[in-house]
Amino acid sequence: HQFTMSSSEQTFIAIKPDGVQRGLIGPIISRFESRGFKLVAIKLTVPTKEHLEKHYEDLSSKPFFPGLIAYMGSGPVCAMVWEGRDAVKTGRVLLGATNPAASAPGTIRGDYAIDVGRNVCHGSDAVESAKKEIALWFKPEEVQSWKAAQFDWIY
Numbered sequence: 001h002q003f004t005m006s007s008s009e010q011t012f013i014a015i016k017p018d019g020v021q022r023g024l025i026g027p028i029i030s031r032f033e034s035r036g037f038k039l040v041a042i043k044l045t046v047p048t049k050e051h052l053e054k055h056y057e058d059l060s061s062k063p064f065f066p067g068l069i070a071y072m073g074s075g076p077v078c079a080m081v082w083e084g085r086d087a088v089k090t091g092r093v094l095l096g097a098t099n100p101a102a103s104a105p106g107t108i109r110g111d112y113a114i115d116v117g118r119n120v121c122h123g124s125d126a127v128e129s130a131k132k133e134i135a136l137w138f139k140p141e142e143v144q145s146w147k148a149a150q151f152d153w154i155y
C-alpha cells in the first residue's frame, strides 16, 4: 500500500499558562506524539500583551477579551508546531471542544479542564489561521524539518 503525504500540514498548538503551571506539558505532547504527529517547533515564552492582541485579534470585541489577554500573559506558554496528516482538524479533535463542559472525556480539555477561561490549550482552527499563527509565534528558522527514520506512518 502506497502511503500518501498529500494532506500533511502544520498546526500551531499552545499549552496555555494554566497547562504549563499544572505540569501538563508532558501529557499533552505525549498525546500528539502517540497519535502520529511530528513536533517541528517548540518554545516556552511569556507572550507580551501586543503579541496576544495580534494572536486573538478576531476576538477583540468580545467581553472576555481583556481577561483572556491577561490570562494568556500570566506565565510561560508552551508554543509548538505539529505536523502531519490533517494536523489542524485532528489537532482540534485532540484538544476537545473550547468549552470544557462540552468536551468529551478522552480529549485534552475533556480530561484536564473544567472552565472555558482556563482551558489549558490552544489549537489553530483552520489551515490559513495556522499559517498566520506559526508566522506570529516562530521565526522560519525555528521550525525544523526532519524525517522520522524508517517509519512512514509517523509523519
Ligand code: RTP
Pocket (backbone or CB within 6 Å): 059, 064, 068, 097, 098, 116, 117, 118, 119, 121, 122, 123, 124, 125
Ligand atoms: P483557542 O483559540 O484557545 O483554541 O480556542 P477556540 O478557537 O476553541 O475558541 P475561541 O472562541 O477562539 O476562544 C478563544 C479562547 O478564549 C477563551 N474564551 N473565554 N469566558 C468566555 O466565555 C470565553 N470564551 C472563550 C478560551 O480560552 C478560548 O480558548
